[in-house]
Amino acid sequence: MSKTILELNSLCTGYNxxxxxxxxxxxxxxxxxxxxxxxxxxxxxxLLKTIAGAINPMGGQILLQNQNTQDIPLKDRSRKIAVxxxxxxxxxxxxxxxxxxxxxxxxxxFQFFETQKDHDMVDKYLELTDTLGxxxxxxxxxxxxxxxxxxxxxxxxxEPMLLLLDEPxxxxxxxHQKQILDLIHTLKERLNISVVIVLHDLxxxxxxxxxxxxxxxxxxxxxAQGTPEAVMTKEIIQQxxxxxxxxxxxxxxxxxxxxxxxxxxxxxxxxxxxxxL
Amino acid sequence: MDKxxxxxxxxxxxxxxxxxxxxxxxxxxxxxxxxxxxxxxILLNQKGTASYHILMGxxxxxxxxxxxxxxxxxxxxxxxxxxxxxxxxxxxxLGISGGxxxxxxxxxxxxxxxxxxxxxxxxxxFLGAGLVIFAVYVLSLESGALKPHSMLLTGVxxxxxxxxxxxxxxxxxxxxxxxxxxxxxxxxxxxPDLTLIxxxxxxxxxxxxxxLFHCHSLNAMALGEEQATxxxxxxxxxxxxxxxxxxxxxxxxxxxxxxxxxxGLIVPHFMRLVIGxxxxxxxxSSFLGGAVFLILCDLFARIIISPLELPVGVITGxxxxxxxxxxxxxxxxxx
Numbered sequence: 001m002s003k004t005i006l007e008l009n010s011l012c013t014g015y016n017x018x019x020x021x022x023x024x025x026x027x028x029x030x031x032x033x034x035x036x037x038x039x040x041x042x043x044x045x046x047l048l049k050t051i052a053g054a055i056n057p058m059g060g061q062i063l064l065q066n067q068n069t070q071d072i073p074l075k076d077r078s079r080k081i082a083v084x085x086x087x088x089x090x091x092x093x094x095x096x097x098x099x100x101x102x103x104x105x106x107x108x109x110f111q112f113f114e115t116q117k118d119h120d121m122v123d124k125y126l127e128l129t130d131t132l133g134x135x136x137x138x139x140x141x142x143x144x145x146x147x148x149x150x151x152x153x154x155x156x157x158x159e160p161m162l163l164l165l166d167e168p169x170x171x172x173x174x175x176h177q178k179q180i181l182d183l184i185h186t187l188k189e190r191l192n193i194s195v196v197i198v199l200h201d202l203x204x205x206x207x208x209x210x211x212x213x214x215x216x217x218x219x220x221x222x223x224a225q226g227t228p229e230a231v232m233t234k235e236i237i238q239q240x241x242x243x244x245x246x247x248x249x250x251x252x253x254x255x256x257x258x259x260x261x262x263x264x265x266x267x268x269x270x271x272x273x274x275x276x277l
Numbered sequence: 278m279d280k281x282x283x284x285x286x287x288x289x290x291x292x293x294x295x296x297x298x299x300x301x302x303x304x305x306x307x308x309x310x311x312x313x314x315x316x317x318x319i320l321l322n323q324k325g326t327a328s329y330h331i332l333m334g335x336x337x338x339x340x341x342x343x344x345x346x347x348x349x350x351x352x353x354x355x356x357x358x359x360x361x362x363x364x365x366x367x368x369x370x371l372g373i374s375g376g377x378x379x380x381x382x383x384x385x386x387x388x389x390x391x392x393x394x395x396x397x398x399x400x401x402x403f404l405g406a407g408l409v410i411f412a413v414y415v416l417s418l419e420s421g422a423l424k425p426h427s428m429l430l431t432g433v434x435x436x437x438x439x440x441x442x443x444x445x446x447x448x449x450x451x452x453x454x455x456x457x458x459x460x461x462x463x464x465x466x467x468x469p470d471l472t473l474i475x476x477x478x479x480x481x482x483x484x485x486x487x488x489l490f491h492c493h494s495l496n497a498m499a500l501g502e503e504q505a506t507x508x509x510x511x512x513x514x515x516x517x518x519x520x521x522x523x524x525x526x527x528x529x530x531x532x533x534x535x536x537x538x539x540x541g542l543i544v545p546h547f548m549r550l551v552i553g554x555x556x557x558x559x560x561x562s563s564f565l566g567g568a569v570f571l572i573l574c575d576l577f578a579r580i581i582i583s584p585l586e587l588p589v590g591v592i593t594g595x596x597x598x599x600x601x602x603x604x605x606x607x608x609x610x611x612x
Contacts, residue, residue, distance in 0.1 A: 049503070052507055053506065053507070054503045054506055054507070074506070074509050074510075074511055075509035076509075077509065078507060078508050078509030079509070081507070082507070083504070083507040085501075085503065085504065088500065088501075088504070089499075089500060089501050089504075090499065090500055092549065092553065092554040093499065093553075093554060093555075094553075097553075097555065098500075101496065101497055101500060101508060102508070104493055104496075104497055104508045104509060104510070105508060105509040107493060112557065113279075113282065158508075
């Protein structure tokens with residue numbers, strides 16, 4: 001079995017005629033996690049939606065196990081790629097009904113009711129995401145962190161080989177951020193799937209990913225990609241985010257970590273002839 | 278058996294029983310009372326009597342139309358609310374009924390029914406309804422996403438425009454046509470033409486069957502159109518089919534019964550409270566609920582000022598307007 005699940009070859013995408021991203025190429029492997037980084041408005045979500053199939057690429061290729069995703073019928077594709085967007089909505093469904101939606105790609109023509117297997121799958125992934133207790137609550141009642149967990153459960157019952165996530169930790173406290181990323185990290189290895197994730201937090205991305213893909217808002221393409229050590233450097237972050245930062249090694253995991261300082265501190269230090277950042 | 282399926286079955290049985298009950302009530306009550314206990318006896322053994330003719334010739338066709346029209350409108354409301362993800366849209370608030378009525382008026386004025394027969398009414402209603410759904414959809418796409426308020430305002434404006442155009446047609450029409458239009462606009466379930474009754478009934482059942490085939494897609498679309506695509510639903514195709522279905526249901530209803538407001542709002546909303554938002558059950562229960570609701574409303578319209586009759590739209594309009602304001606407050610949809 002080939003290790004590469006997803007391969008982008010000089011992908012070009014955008015809305016209508018407006019080109020948002022150009023010449024994007026990277027690979028995502030089975031059991032691996034690729035984080036897409038970049039400033040606000042650099043097109044990270046657009047990239048994710050293009051891979052997911054919601055936006056048609058303007059050029060280049062998206063290969064899923066060497067097959068062009070546009071050639072894969074919609075229903076087959078939904079059994080291979082699952083997507084968790086940033087703001088999941090669910091009308092008035094219960095958590096169980098919401099997660100059951102992930103079984104839809106497996107419904108046969110003329111099948112009206114879900115099977116026992118569907119119920120078992122839903123229970124299994126609710127348990128894995130530690131949300132089985134929320135089963136009968138309304139999706140709109142539960143907290144933001146719980147919604148993310150339940151959305152991930154819904155994506156996993158699709159039994160995908162590729163899981164796409166758009167900022168799953170946005171608006172969550174540090175405890176929930178860690179809980180969700182730990183969960184994704186464990187599950188991708190356990191289920192042997194590939195994860196492509198859009199993240200804003202550089203330190204979390206560095207901590208959890210195998211590969212970082214840094215997108216630059218001005219050139220609209222990949223500025224740097226590779227291991228966290230190769231991408232998370234002072235120079236690259238300065239050029240992409242136009243911000244002075246300090247990059248150090250995490251004292252325990254030895255992954256690169258980014259620090260910033262208040263403007264005043266930076267200026268004071270400069271006036272003493274020291275450039276702290 | 279699954280707890281959910283058992284609940285659904287109970288609701289369906291209750292709805293069926295209500296339907297039979299209100300049908301018998303509607304058979305019994307009216308300008309001349311027929312005791313409920315004697316109805317079956319009259320239908321089976323007393324052919325040719327006056328009571329038999331009242332039941333078979335007047336009241337039964339009216340009940341069949343109420344079932345077809347009420348079911349169609351309840352179903353059309355459910356489909357539209359599902360596709361637009363907005364609890365306030367229904368054939369009337371989106372201006373679809375208005376478009377259908379304009380189509381039917383044009384048919385009356387130009388005497389199309391004389392040329393192609395009685396089929397002209399449902400056909401023109403369907404075309405009018407279809408044009409409005411298309412216009413509302415395109416206009417709301419133009420103004421960005423399908424925003425609830427912009428869509429409703431567009432719909433209400435289309436209603437105004439089409440009712441103004443209907444008035445324009447009335448002002449310039451001959452007195453014969455004028456009488457026909459006024460009579461039809463008042464909205465009544467009194468329809469003597471058997472062909473029309475058959476067309477509307479077949480249309481309603483066809484609409485129900487098509488909707489049942491798309492209830493999984495409607496469920497997925499509740500998660501947003503994009504997410505529905507990720508779940509393997511061809512949203513463009515689903516919307517095309519369901520928009521055409523909703524236009525057909527509305528167009529046929531309007532062509533036979535005039536504009537009956539808010540059935541498509543009240544019924545699905547009530548059903549959602551009772552049974553939840555799963556379209557597999559919502560589609561059927563809205564159809565049956567719409568039928569029960571309209572038979573009841575029509576019964577009231579017939580007996581409140583008996584022997585005179587109120588247009589049934591008056592009753593649904595009053596109840597529906599109140600429900601609309603209630604839903605508006607509850608969902609805090611900004612207008």
